Amino acid sequence: MNRREAIQKTALGASVASFLPLSMQAKKSEEIIISSELKGNINHSVCEWCYPDLSLEELCQVSNSLGLTGIDLIGPKGWPTLQKHNLISTMCNGAEISLIKGFNHKVYHSQLVDNYLEYIDLVADAGYTNLICFSGNKDGMDDETGLKNSVKGLQKILGKAEKRGVVIQMELFNSKINHPDYMCDNSTWGIELCKRLDSPNFKLLFDIYHMQISEGDIIRTIQDHHLYFGHYHTAGVPGRNEIDETQELFYPAIMKAIVATGFKGHVAQEFIPTAKNPIESLRSAVTICDV
Numbered sequence: 001m002n003r004r005e006a007i008q009k010t011a012l013g014a015s016v017a018s019f020l021p022l023s024m025q026a027k028k029s030e031e032i033i034i035s036s037e038l039k040g041n042i043n044h045s046v047c048e049w050c051y052p053d054l055s056l057e058e059l060c061q062v063s064n065s066l067g068l069t070g071i072d073l074i075g076p077k078g079w080p081t082l083q084k085h086n087l088i089s090t091m092c093n094g095a096e097i098s099l100i101k102g103f104n105h106k107v108y109h110s111q112l113v114d115n116y117l118e119y120i121d122l123v124a125d126a127g128y129t130n131l132i133c134f135s136g137n138k139d140g141m142d143d144e145t146g147l148k149n150s151v152k153g154l155q156k157i158l159g160k161a162e163k164r165g166v167v168i169q170m171e172l173f174n175s176k177i178n179h180p181d182y183m184c185d186n187s188t189w190g191i192e193l194c195k196r197l198d199s200p201n202f203k204l205l206f207d208i209y210h211m212q213i214s215e216g217d218i219i220r221t222i223q224d225h226h227l228y229f230g231h232y233h234t235a236g237v238p239g240r241n242e243i244d245e246t247q248e249l250f251y252p253a254i255m256k257a258i259v260a261t262g263f264k265g266h267v268a269q270e271f272i273p274t275a276k277n278p279i280e281s282l283r284s285a286v287t288i289c290d291v
Helices: 003-019 056-066 076-084 106-125 143-164 187-197 208-214 218-228 251-260 278-289
Strands: 043-047 070-074 088-092 130-133 167-171 202-207 229-234 266-269
Touching: 043 056, 043 088, 043 278, 056 070, 056 076, 056 278, 070 076, 070 266, 076 088, 088 106, 088 266, 106 130, 106 143, 143 167, 143 187, 143 202, 167 229, 187 202, 187 218, 202 208, 202 218, 208 218, 208 229, 218 229, 218 251, 251 278, 266 278
Parallel strands: 043 070, 043 266, 070 088, 088 130, 130 167, 167 202, 202 229, 229 266
Antiparallel strands: none
């Protein structure tokens, strides 16, 4: 880094620091931001809900300072703010009914199909790619019935998704701790759904935190089944907090495994910061994952 770049970096850090709540300005501006010279092997993003003390405007400022390319789980109302800061919605939401009412139950298909057909157009018109969906809870349903129902519902929207270039992504959750009774709680069920749908526009959002709790064997699963994974989320296990040495997952190795598959999508930080300076936690996480 030359002198001019250093001055620009410090100025940007100072601008971001002054934009944050007072409680987050304790660190020097130079320490809040990460080097703009990321390796370029990982496309980094962050989930908005993990930073409730920041407005979307503030999180956009922080994201730009850290070299992120977008923010996860942002619907149409937030898109103008992202566009103002030259960021993208790396995982769009808003078409779903809820996490527990999903495609595995036919009773929700009519509403879900209407919602997703509308949102596919909204996402495509905004120039975005990914739109999240959920299996829903079992509510006594067996896995095979859930698969058949999900296929029937999703087939009604995938034709349009393919035409508009939108990828529908079903998130994998653990049902052991965070989402009791959720059907798509393991990669085997999700991958089988992908195979039955047989569409390049349906993928799984592989949440590393959730799948470590549900089944472990993270790196092998990524190596063997990466063609079905269109997006990744991070968080530390146990606790869903920072992804540093305080938890059991070793993210540098996981990220190297993702890069080795040729993945060109996004990895979004979805941990809940516990440190006094959550922006420093995010900076550290991006550094850990930038392999």
